[in-house]
Every structure is written in structure tokens, then in C-alpha cells.
Amino acid sequence: MSVATKPKLAVYKFASCDGCQLSLLDCEDELLAVAGEVEIANFPEASRAVAPGPYDVSLVEGSITTAHDAERIQQVRKESRVVVTIGACATAGGIQALRNFKDVREFISLVYARPEYIQTLATSTAIADHIPVDFELRGCPINKYQLIELISALLRGRKPNIPKHSVCMECKFRGTVCMTVARGTMCLGPVTQAGCGAICPSFDRGCYGCFGPKETPNTSSLSAWLKDNGDKRPDELVRAFRGFNAWADAFRKESEAHE
Amino acid sequence: MKILERNNFHRLFDVLKESGFDIIGPTLQDQAIVYDHLEGVEDLPEGWTDEQAPGKYRVKKRNDKALFGYVVGPTSWKKFLYPPRQKLWSAQKAGSGFEVAAEEGVPQKMAFLGVRSCELAAIAVQDKIFCGGSFVDPHYKKRRENVFLAAVNCAEPKGTCFCVSMNTGPRALGGLDLSLTEMIEGERHYFFLRSGSAEGEKVLSRLPLKDAEGGQQKKEDALLEEARRHMGRAMDTRDIKRLLYDNPDHPQWDKAAERCLSCANCTMACPTCFCSTVEDVSDLTGEHAERWRKWDSCFSLEFSYIHGGNVRQSTKGRYRQWMTHKLASWQDQFGTSGCVGCGRCISWCPAGIDITEEVKAIRADQPARAESP
Ligand code: SF4
Ligand code: SF4
Ligand code: SF4
Numbered sequence: 001m002s003v004a005t006k007p008k009l010a011v012y013k014f015a016s017c018d019g020c021q022l023s024l025l026d027c028e029d030e031l032l033a034v035a036g037e038v039e040i041a042n043f044p045e046a047s048r049a050v051a052p053g054p055y056d057v058s059l060v061e062g063s064i065t066t067a068h069d070a071e072r073i074q075q076v077r078k079e080s081r082v083v084v085t086i087g088a089c090a091t092a093g094g095i096q097a098l099r100n101f102k103d104v105r106e107f108i109s110l111v112y113a114r115p116e117y118i119q120t121l122a123t124s125t126a127i128a129d130h131i132p133v134d135f136e137l138r139g140c141p142i143n144k145y146q147l148i149e150l151i152s153a154l155l156r157g158r159k160p161n162i163p164k165h166s167v168c169m170e171c172k173f174r175g176t177v178c179m180t181v182a183r184g185t186m187c188l189g190p191v192t193q194a195g196c197g198a199i200c201p202s203f204d205r206g207c208y209g210c211f212g213p214k215e216t217p218n219t220s221s222l223s224a225w226l227k228d229n230g231d232k233r234p235d236e237l238v239r240a241f242r243g244f245n246a247w248a249d250a251f252r253k254e255s256e257a258h259e
Numbered sequence: 260m261k262i263l264e265r266n267n268f269h270r271l272f273d274v275l276k277e278s279g280f281d282i283i284g285p286t287l288q289d290q291a292i293v294y295d296h297l298e299g300v301e302d303l304p305e306g307w308t309d310e311q312a313p314g315k316y317r318v319k320k321r322n323d324k325a326l327f328g329y330v331v332g333p334t335s336w337k338k339f340l341y342p343p344r345q346k347l348w349s350a351q352k353a354g355s356g357f358e359v360a361a362e363e364g365v366p367q368k369m370a371f372l373g374v375r376s377c378e379l380a381a382i383a384v385q386d387k388i389f390c391g392g393s394f395v396d397p398h399y400k401k402r403r404e405n406v407f408l409a410a411v412n413c414a415e416p417k418g419t420c421f422c423v424s425m426n427t428g429p430r431a432l433g434g435l436d437l438s439l440t441e442m443i444e445g446e447r448h449y450f451f452l453r454s455g456s457a458e459g460e461k462v463l464s465r466l467p468l469k470d471a472e473g474g475q476q477k478k479e480d481a482l483l484e485e486a487r488r489h490m491g492r493a494m495d496t497r498d499i500k501r502l503l504y505d506n507p508d509h510p511q512w513d514k515a516a517e518r519c520l521s522c523a524n525c526t527m528a529c530p531t532c533f534c535s536t537v538e539d540v541s542d543l544t545g546e547h548a549e550r551w552r553k554w555d556s557c558f559s560l561e562f563s564y565i566h567g568g569n570v571r572q573s574t575k576g577r578y579r580q581w582m583t584h585k586l587a588s589w590q591d592q593f594g595t596s597g598c599v600g601c602g603r604c605i606s607w608c609p610a611g612i613d614i615t616e617e618v619k620a621i622r623a624d625q626p627a628r629a630e631s632p
Contacts, residue, residue: 033543152543161538165523165559168609172527173343173554177289177333180609181316190522190609204289215560216574218520225518225610229314 007056007155009034010042012076014062014069015096015124019141020087021045021061030148037155053079057154060133063089063096063124070121070130077131084150085127088140088244092212095140097124097247101255124247137162138211140244143195163194164215167207170198179206186230186240191217191250212245219254234258260476261468263439265448268326269300271409274465275370280407283339284372285332290318294334297372304329311418311491311602314611324448327373327441330417331601335530336371336378337385340402343527347398347537349549357548370407374435376428377420379410380599381530383434387593388533398552407458409437414482418491419602421615425494427599429486437462440479451479491602494615495622496586502622503587507579511620515582516575518610523556525604525612526581531597536562557581582617 011021025046027034034040041051058080064070077083085091093100099107100123108115127133137146146162153160163169167189171178179185179201187206189198193214200207213219219241226232232240241255263271275282282297287304297303308321309329321328346362374382389399410431413422422428431438436459440451451471454460526532536555541548555562557580563571571577589597598614605613 030543037543037545148543149540152541152545155543156541156545158539158541161540163559164561165556166520168522168524169527169554169556169559172524175293175334175338175343177291177293178316178524178607178609181314181607182289182291182318182333184315187609190520190524216521218518218574221518221520221610225314229611 006037006039008041008051008054009038009151010053010055010058010076010080011040011045012042012058012060012062013045014060014073014090014127015065016062016087016089016094018045018061020090020139023086023141023144023147024059027144027148030144034148034151038151055080057082057084057151060085060090060127061087063093063126064121064130065096065124066120068119073127073130082134082154083127083131084135084137085133086137086142086147088138088210088212089124090127091136091138091248092245092251093124093126093247095244095246098242099124100247101242126247135160137195138193139195140210143197146195165194166190166214167192167194167196167198167201167211170194170196171201174198174202176202179204184230186226186232186236188222188240191219191222209241209243209245209251212248213250217250219250220257223254223258260471260479261452261463261466262471262475263450263452263466263468265326265450267467268450270466271372271462272297272299274462275372275407275409277465278370278407278462279368280370281367282370282372283336285327285329287318291316292318292329292332294332294336294338294371294373300326303327303373308415309417311420311606312611313419313605313613313616314608316606323443325441325443327411327439328415330413330415330420331375331378331603333528333603333607335528335601335603336374336382337530337533339369339371340382340385340406341389341399341533343554345398345552347550347552349547352546366402366405368405368407369402370409372409374408374410374431375413375422375601376410376431377422377425377599377601378530379408379431379434380422380425380427381601382408384531384593384595384597384599385533387595388531391593407437407462408435409439409459410435410455412438412440412479412483412486414441414486416486416490417602419605419613421490421492421494421600421602423487423490423493423600424496424615425596425598425600430483435459440482442478442482451475492605492613492615494598494600494618496596499618500587500590502618502625503583506621507583509621511617512575512579514620515578515612515617516573518612519558519574519578520610521558521574521577522609523558524607524609526556526558527554528603528607529585530601530603531585531599532556534562557584578612582614585614586618 185206188209189207193211195211237258241251389396413429435455585597
């Protein structure tokens, strides 16, 4: 492929911690290959040189929390052929969506000395609530191998191998003993989408649900089981579902059911 | 029948190793008894046992030093015969075309130590699937041909075992190279050994064995008879094909679906479930491509995706597919039940769904249903 025809990649940031963008920089070995195959046209985290749009692929990190960003994302859509949202903020509103369950003005008055300087929306919402999105990469942060897989697939015009099944299947692939069954640990794996490689259960922790709800998540069954067999109180269930993906539909409804 | 004393048990490891086998067997890891590579007797879970119930598994200390005093755990042997992820081939760009490189040389000879009778049955089921009929899976076959099976008779079934119902245990009978029965009588600790093949005979011939005396056979019989009577669960399999084929709309399927997480743990843990998906990957440069086979499950949506959509959208449809296949259509497909009664799907289901209870519930109202018009 000649330089002139290299696809142009842009990376955008909205309300987020930059962790997902860092996953891209963290690709180290692969980053050179990425740079060889695409023109990184707009990626302020990596380089100040910005080539003008339109872009073939835009990776969007972060959620929409201000009126200004709600407008800016429209512009991103206009100048991008393919929009890929990356990370829990962009795909579900992120941890900052915890504000959605409360009155944001109260937080502002408590946190800021001059609340009148703060202009923010009442909610933190996913990019897909504002514009059509072509593909989403879940996770807090995203998994760099999934990112490379997605870029490789886009470059060749093939379907990316990004499964939507449970984290449990990843536990079984790597031979991790199920913590729920063998120890009674609270684990969101059965309702959470795979992608991390089931890291937490392999380090003696239940899954925190970083990759958000899997396909057909049966959250109420998991809660019932945790209540009856794991002695979990309703407030513990609320907290369990209110993590990085608190505003993802299935998790939001489940946490609200226990309030 | 021969006798191997406990203090000579390490010789079995020596002989298997000298014969070039990689020994795989039970070992304590992450608070469960899993199957992994073993170096010697000291890797076995000496003095440990397990307790199992729907959605619950716990390891516990025993008050003796039994080496095989537990039943089956989260791993099954399929992990070694049919790995969760397997590269089938790779291809490299060459000029205007590409070159294909096949994967995998001949895998190392493996000796499975501590195979239970239900697991022998499960291996026989997978042998049929992968090596029977006109389509033989070369990857499975290559591994399977090099496996030595050293079985252990089950003396203490646990809460989710039901091999007696499925006619697969607790005594290991066929399709093995060697069988063991562990005997502990006060201070005396020994094993009854039998060979089941020429290869097994060869191994036996190199062990320091004694002949068993007449009365000792009776002791083994009594032990295994006792085991038969202590199954954790039971499944009434009479006419089970009809039962399930006749009841696709039974309300019990909705009840199961309410609880089922569609997490696929049951199918991953099941020693006979064999479904997989194939993934093609290419690298960033597009110079290199690979084809991988990965375990998949009837509980994942993509698995039953065909042109235009998924044919089993509901969890009810997926659970019903799984159980009906296991117990009924498997018989039409492979001439055997797909369930060997090992209980893994019951213990390792995070929602505690119990296949034996589901069958019972569907069966329960049959006479009543037959009477009503
Ligand atoms: S540890 Fe969690 S993610 Fe892993 S199998 Fe168990 S429930 Fe599923
Ligand atoms: S269906 Fe359940 S009990 Fe039957 S063989 Fe599979 S895991 Fe074992
Ligand atoms: S039956 Fe249990 S293990 Fe199987 S998919 Fe449903 S919840 Fe998961």
C-alpha cells in the first residue's frame, strides 16, 4: 500500500481518564506496525501534528457530559467514515455516570468553590446515545489485543473476532477455577462480556464487570443467587452493578431494582 | 488382580515416565482439585476431598491420607485431548499467493492418571464424535492415540454424582489400560491393580506387585457396591427421548430460563460437550493469517447465528437445546447418551441449575398431562 492511500486514523477524547488511549500507546511492539499501515492523522495524546479530516476510522474515548461535547461529537461523526467507541466511558457513560443516579448540582456545590463556573449536563452518557456508532470496544480500560484485532480486521475488511459471550468462558479457556462455585465469591463474570481474558478471577478476585453486560445478561438471576447463597445485602448488590458500566442498561436496571 | 502397596506407589510414576509419558492427573490448585501435569506422588491431593452441591464445590481435609479420596472437579480430560484453543494452521504471504503451514507435530504421549469411570465413558463418547464415522478429526485423533488411561474406581461418590443412573460407574470397566482401587484399612494403605490392555500389562509387569488373595476381591466388591448405593443424585432415564421430544413447551423450560445465566459454564465443564467455533485472524500487515479453533457453546448467541439471525434467541431455547441434545437427540446422532452423570454441569453452574431436577420436574406431571385432553 502506498503512503498516499494509507487509511487515516483519528483518536478523540471526551470525558474520560485517557486510559484507553494509553492502551493504544501501550501497544509498543505493534505500534510501529500500526503506524506502518495507517496514517495517524489526529492523535493529540501521541503527537501535536494534526492532519485535517475526513478520517477513515475514528476511535472515540470518553462520554458526553457537557453541551459543548454533545456538539463536538456530531462533528466527529461528520468527518469519520467509521466510528469506533473505545472503553466503558464511551460505550456506557463510564464511572462518571454515577452522577446520573443523583442530582449533579448537589455534587457541584459540594466540590467546587465557585459552582457557577461549572457548566455540565445532568448526565454522563454513551457516545451511541448521541450519534450512530459502527463498532464498540468495551472495557475499563480496553484490552490492547482487542484493539489490535479490531484495527487489523478493519484494515483487511474482515469481521473482527470480538466475542459477546460471558467472562466465564474465558475463565474456562484459561483453566481458572470458578470463584463463585469454589469459594462463594461475588463475581459478575456470568453477566459480563468477555474481552479482558478473565484477569480478575485468575488473581483471586471476582469480576467487576469492566466490559459491561454481555449478550442476554440475566442479572436478576445472578442477584437472586448472590442474595440466597452469598448472603449479599441489597446495598451490596447496588454497588456491585454500579461500577464503570453503571449506566449500561442491564446493569442500571439491576442496581435500581435493589435500591 | 494385583496389589501395589502405598509405599511403592511412586514406582507407577517412575514406570510411566520411563515409558515416555507426560503424566497428567489430579492436583490441588486454587482451592479445587484440577487436572494438570504431575511430577510425582507428592503432586497428588493426598488427604483431600471435595464436597459438591448445585453451584457449590469445596475442598476439605480428610482424616486419612487417601490419594484419590474425591471425585471429579472443574477440569475434564477433554482439555488435553481437545484443547480450548487450538491453532489449526497458519499462512504466510508469498509473492502473489500464500503458503500454508500446518500446525502441531506429534504431541507428547500423555498418561491420564486417576480417570473415573464416568470420564472413561465421556472419552468414549468423544472418541465416537471425533474419530467415528466418515469425518475424523486429525487433531483429536493424534492426541488420543498417544494416551495411556489409568483409571481409579470411585469409592466415595459426592453430592452431584449420578453415574449409576447413566450406567457409567462407579466401577471402571472398559476402554482403559490400567485400573486402580485405593484401599485404606487402618494403618494399611494399598491399591488393587488390573490391566486392561497390552500397554497396561507392560506397565504392570514393571511394578513391585503382590498377588491378591481370594478374600480381597470381596473387599473391593463391597466397597464399590457401597459406592453404588451412595450416589448424590439420580436421573430416571426411562424413555427419556420421548419425554423431552414430547415436551418442548413444558413450563419447566421457562423456569430454567429464568435462572439460567447463559454463561456456558455447564458446556465448558461437561466432558462430552464438543462444540467449537473457528476464527480467522490476520495481523496488522496482512502478511500473516491464522486459523484457530476455540471451544464454543450452544449458550452463546453467535454459536447459532446463521444468515439472517440467530436461531435460538431466547435463553429458554438455548437451555432446552442443550438439555434435549445431551439426553435425547444425542442418542439419535451418536447412538449414546451425551450425559455420563459426572455432575459437573450441576456443581459448576453459578446458578445451581440441576439437570436431574429439570428432568424430574418435566417428568413429574406426565401422567396428569396424558390424562388431560
Ligand atoms: S470466576 Fe466468575 S467469571 Fe469465572 S467462571 Fe466463575 S462466575 Fe464466571
Ligand atoms: S451433562 Fe452434566 S452430568 Fe452429564 S456429562 Fe455433562 S457435565 Fe456431566
Ligand atoms: S445452566 Fe448454569 S452453567 Fe449452564 S449456561 Fe445456564 S447458568 Fe450457566
